[in-house]
Amino acid sequence: MLQRLICALLGIMFCSAGLAGMRQSPEPELRTLLQQTVTKADSFQDRFDAEVWLLDMSTRMRRYIPNAEERLSLLRLVHREASKAGLRPDLVIALIHAESHFDRFAISSVGAQGMMQVMPFWKAELGRPQDNLTDNATNLRYGCTILSFYLRKENGDLNRALARYNGSLGKHTYSAKVVGFWHDLWYVNP
Incomplete structure (x- = not known):
């Protein structure tokens, strides 16, 4: 039953001949990679949820990260760290x-590093100067923990928590940008 549902989902997503850039069927390498990633994905309730979410998000993310293996590895890390921190992975x-x-090597004008743009002073605060903020797992652990803390501090007010995360409390530009990306590109119905 699960196999048929997955095949149906893959068929819907990849077999629409009228869509530009889509293949008649999923690439065998992507299917294999997705199966391997699902096996390693320990933060999902069940295997079906993992397969559906990973395939959906991987398809959306393809234009930003062309390499399927890199994309699926990042998505698995995002889901794990967001879930540990009590956050929605699509928001992260x-x-x-x-x-x-x-860009995992991004550095802001004020020195924030990595995908979630974590400030390096946190390493000293935690007594962990050896941590590498351009390592996705490390960056996601720090970033998700920080955002989760600010959400609790702001009693669930996402706009204020995002502004705190960005260091722009009292302004709405940054939080509007994140929420806009979330709703327009990444939101997944629970």
């Missing part, structure tokens, strides 16, 4: 989109 992806445009 929107924040990454706004902060770094998916």
